[in-house]
Amino acid sequence: MTETPPTLLWLRHDLRLADNPALHAAADGPVLPVYILDDAAAGRWAPGGAHRWWLHHSLAALAAALERAGAPLLLLRGEAATLIPRLAAATGARTVQAGRLYAPWARARDEAVAKALEAEGRTLALHNSGLLVEPERIRTQQGKPYAVYTPFSRAVMALGDPPPPIPAPGRLKGVKHPCQGEKLAGLGLLPRQPDWAAAFPEYWTPGEDGAGARLRDFVDGIAEGYDRARDFPGEDGTSRLSPHLHWGEISPRQAWHAAGGIGDTTARQTFRKELVWREFAHHVLWHNPALPEQPLRAEYAKFPYQPDPALLRAWQRGQTGYPIVDAGMRQLWRHGWMHNRVRMIVGSLLVKHLLQPWWDGAAWFWDTLVDGDLANNSLNWQWIAGSGVDAAPYFRIYNPIMQGEKFDAGGQYVREFVPELAKLPDRWLHRPWEAPAEVLRGAGVALGRTYPNPVVDHEAGRARALAALRSLKGVE
Numbered sequence: 037m038t039e040t041p042p043t044l045l046w047l048r049h050d051l052r053l054a055d056n057p058a059l060h061a062a063a064d065g066p067v068l069p070v071y072i073l074d075d076a077a078a079g080r081w082a083p084g085g086a087h088r089w090w091l092h093h094s095l096a097a098l099a100a101a102l103e104r105a106g107a108p109l110l111l112l113r114g115e116a117a118t119l120i121p122r123l124a125a126a127t128g129a130r131t132v133q134a135g136r137l138y139a140p141w142a143r144a145r146d147e148a149v150a151k152a153l154e155a156e157g158r159t160l161a162l163h164n165s166g167l168l169v170e171p172e173r174i175r176t177q178q179g180k181p182y183a184v185y186t187p188f189s190r191a192v193m194a195l196g197d198p199p200p201p202i203p204a205p206g207r208l209k210g211v212k213h214p215c216q217g218e219k220l221a222g223l224g225l226l227p228r229q230p231d232w233a234a235a236f237p238e239y240w241t242p243g244e245d246g247a248g249a250r251l252r253d254f255v256d257g258i259a260e261g262y263d264r265a266r267d268f269p270g271e272d273g274t275s276r277l278s279p280h281l282h283w284g285e286i287s288p289r290q291a292w293h294a295a296g297g298i299g300d301t302t303a304r305q306t307f308r309k310e311l312v313w314r315e316f317a318h319h320v321l322w323h324n325p326a327l328p329e330q331p332l333r334a335e336y337a338k339f340p341y342q343p344d345p346a347l348l349r350a351w352q353r354g355q356t357g358y359p360i361v362d363a364g365m366r367q368l369w370r371h372g373w374m375h376n377r378v379r380m381i382v383g384s385l386l387v388k389h390l391l392q393p394w395w396d397g398a399a400w401f402w403d404t405l406v407d408g409d410l411a412n413n414s415l416n417w418q419w420i421a422g423s424g425v426d427a428a429p430y431f432r433i434y435n436p437i438m439q440g441e442k443f444d445a446g447g448q449y450v451r452e453f454v455p456e457l458a459k460l461p462d463r464w465l466h467r468p469w470e471a472p473a474e475v476l477r478g479a480g481v482a483l484g485r486t487y488p489n490p491v492v493d494h495e496a497g498r499a500r501a502l503a504a505l506r507s508l509k510g511v512e
């Protein structure tokens with residue numbers, strides 16, 4: 037330990053040691069790493085329940101890694117806009133190093149922190165630790181932000197490989213903490229009664245090591261055939277890196293470069309393009325801070341949604357009577373995650389067949405996803421609702437029966453998450469209400485009792501959604 041003033045390393049969504057430019061900038065002298073749980077600044081975008089479970093375990097892993105490296109983590113709770121300048125004053129730190137954040141509330145907070153530090157002759161130094169390309173760096177030929185994914189993606193790809201990841205620093209010079217921090221358990225991030233996250237550890241290993249292991253598994257095996265397999269929710273066909281990327285336990289640069297080891301070139305390219313969707317979401321959020329709250333296409337502000345708490349609850353609980361939808365919603369509850377294809381199907385059913393506002397779906401995802409991410413969640417919900425930039429046209433309405441039959445033809449996914457239908461033959465699995473009575477009886481299914489009838493008839497729901505669209509003037 038040393039008496040020289042340290043650099044503060046304010047960790048936020050970069051909970052890792054490798055390829056962490058803020059840590060790299062802080063590591064050549066004494067360093068004080070700090071994490072602050074600041075729910076007040078985040079307001080309604082404070083981490084949701086599943087998110088908090090992840091954060092608890094990620095902080096535990098980070099604290100252990102920093103301890104081993106020689107610079108123990110200080111955990112605090114409260115308003116960072118006050119605590120960071122206070123901590124800088126208490127330690128004499130001239131500089132606070134941190135990774136950039138893109139959510140509007142975090143931008144406002146960083147501006148306030150920078151101002152307070154500057155008033156004392158100190159500096160907040162922000163680094164790109166979470167994106168391949170910073171949102172201001174690429175523009176259309178007209179000098180505008182991109183609003184369409186394909187040209188954005190082309191522009192990102194044209195930049196070539198991002199810089200190679202920076203290795204984790206060796207031994208760090210830690211300092212004595214100037215105040216007593218919180219104990220991790222004292223932050224109260226874990227669910228208590230009931231412990232709905234009990235099964236999460238079977239599926240997830242939060243932290244930098246867990247992220248690295250998952251990336252290796254993906255690159256060495258799962259990625260082969262990713263281009264095809266990523267559409268089938270019953271297969272382990274995607275990287276499942278989303279929560280690791282969200283908390284910055286791994287950087288997109290690391291994922292990008294590791295993808296160079298994927299032998300199947302189509303798979304490699306497709307995976308990188310998915311990483312670019314994440315970039316696009318952050319680009320759009322940065323240039324449209326209202327993305328989480330307001331339709332980007334103004335004409336959708338008057339969309340005649342029909343909020344109905346009973347319908348919303350049936351959807352949340354996986355009781356809509358559409359097996360692929362119910363499987364997805366139950367996977368979300370059990371794993372804190374849902375397959376991308378199914379996210380699109382459940383989102384479409386909610387917003388179109390059920391005419392429920394997209395922001396109610398986004399709020400439920402926010403609370404239940406371990407990867408809940410303001411940019412990705414908001415962009416994708418607005419994409420489904422037809423109200424975002426480069427969105428799916430509203431009139432393209434997913435048929436939940438055909439989607440199930442196409443992407444879960446063998447029924448593995450539905451049988452895993454909707455066990456009450458497990459004995460139904462494939463032919464009826466995605467349309468149990470059409471099954472003959474003796475087939476239902478043989479499979480132990482009593483519709484309306486062991487499994488619900490559809491909350492809305494597909495054709496009727498579709499027609500109602502299209503009528504709602506027609507009622508909007510100026511929307512094609």
Ligand SMILES: Cc1cc2nc3c(=O)[nH]c(=O)nc-3n(C[C@H](O)[C@H](O)[C@H](O)COP(=O)(O)OP(=O)(O)OC[C@H]3O[C@@H](n4cnc5c(N)ncnc54)[C@H](O)[C@@H]3O)c2cc1C
Pocket residue numbers: 266274275276277278279281282307310311312313314315317374375376377379380383401405407408409410412413414416417420
């Ligand atoms: C309604 C809806 C809500 C969503 N909410 C979120 C969210 O809150 N957080 C989140 O990370 N993703 C969200 N997504 C995007 C996508 O479903 C997840 O990123 C993906 O399922 C994560 O699984 P994976 O890591 O195995 O993905 P992979 O297929 O392995 O993709 C690799 C990475 O690319 C990024 N990515 C892939 N698809 C998308 C996409 N459509 N948009 C943005 N980034 C993408 C993710 O970071 C992902 O980890 C949402 C999609 C929909 C349709």
